[in-house]
Amino acid sequence: MAQDAVIGIIGGQGWMGRSLGMALLGSGEWRAERLLISSRTGQGEAFRDWPEVRCLNDNQALVDRADVVVLSVRPQDLDAIEVDAHGKLVISLLAMTSLEAIAERMGSRRVVRAMPNAAAELRRAYFPWYAASEVDDDDRWLVQTLLASCGTAREVPEERDLDYLTALSGAGPAYPALLAQALLTHARQAGIDDEIAREAVLETLVGGALLLEREGVDPGEMVERLIAYEGTTAKGLRSMIDGGLEQVVHRGLNEAYRAARGG
Ligand SMILES: NC(=O)c1ccc[n+]([C@@H]2O[C@H](COP(=O)([O-])OP(=O)(O)OC[C@H]3O[C@@H](n4cnc5c(N)ncnc54)[C@H](OP(=O)(O)O)[C@@H]3O)[C@@H](O)[C@H]2O)c1
Secondary structure, X not given: OHHHOOXXXXXXXXXXXXXXXXXXXXXXXXXXXXXXXXXXXXXXXXOOXXXXXXXXXXXXXXXXXXXXXXXXXXXXXXXXXXXXXXXXXXXXXXXOOOHHHHHHHHOOOOEEEEOOOHXXXXXXXXXXXXXXXXXXXXXXXXXHHHHHOOEEEEEOOXXXXXXXXXXXXXXXXXXXXXXXHHHHHHHHHOOOOHHHHXXXXXXXXXXXXXXXXXXXXXXXXXXXXXXXXXXXXXXXXHHXXXXXXXXXXXXXHHHHHHHHOOO
């Protein structure tokens, strides 16, 4: 039973570790006594409202007590994690760090790489994951259940998919924020009151995303439909398309993908 598994999060006071821990508790599927976290700096504030969650400063003690070890430190801190997790199911949230590197560092072949994004704290993350061949069906079910507490979890067939999605969904609010900023700057330059500009931009982005989220809605068809409508939006869309918006986005994603592969 998933609820019986003890989950240990190394780096559980950090942004992603805390988001996952909170999402697990919030889902009602995990009891706080079944959650362990570790941190270099002690108990901290993260689980203030959940005193049953134990915080350790010894990563090996966490590994020894946990059935599932979630690794949620920054990639540059991986070398300092010196544990033997032989035989344990390990889920790494680290960007730019291969399955092989995690297996070697943690001493386990039962390794999953997963890529959260910042919306995990709202339980609206897209959370793809890739598993080593040593991860069996029961483990896969447990991983899917755990990660789905943060939003939409999805197993991907190849490790390269996870590197790619690190660049795309792993960026979380980054690309929407860039678009929002461009829209906002323009609205302000056009003399629109700050508060109204912000409200207009955010409601347009959120409302647009909700429309696109509906089943069967294809973004490309939506653009074509709006161009065919021949209204003011068509003029704006045509100008952005002719100006090379798609190419600029692709260049940015190529750069992020290269970085995600450690390049
Ligand atoms: N943030 C995002 O949007 C995002 C998106 C996709 C992927 N990720 C991945 O998620 C991972 C975590 O990122 P984050 O944003 O949550 O970073 P973060 O907020 O800096 O959290 C990392 C935590 O790791 C702890 N830590 C570091 N070394 C440790 C050690 N030796 N033992 C125990 N705890 C240790 C730190 O706490 P102490 O200082 O208290 O020890 C810190 O709170 C990263 O690998 C990143 O690539 C993050």
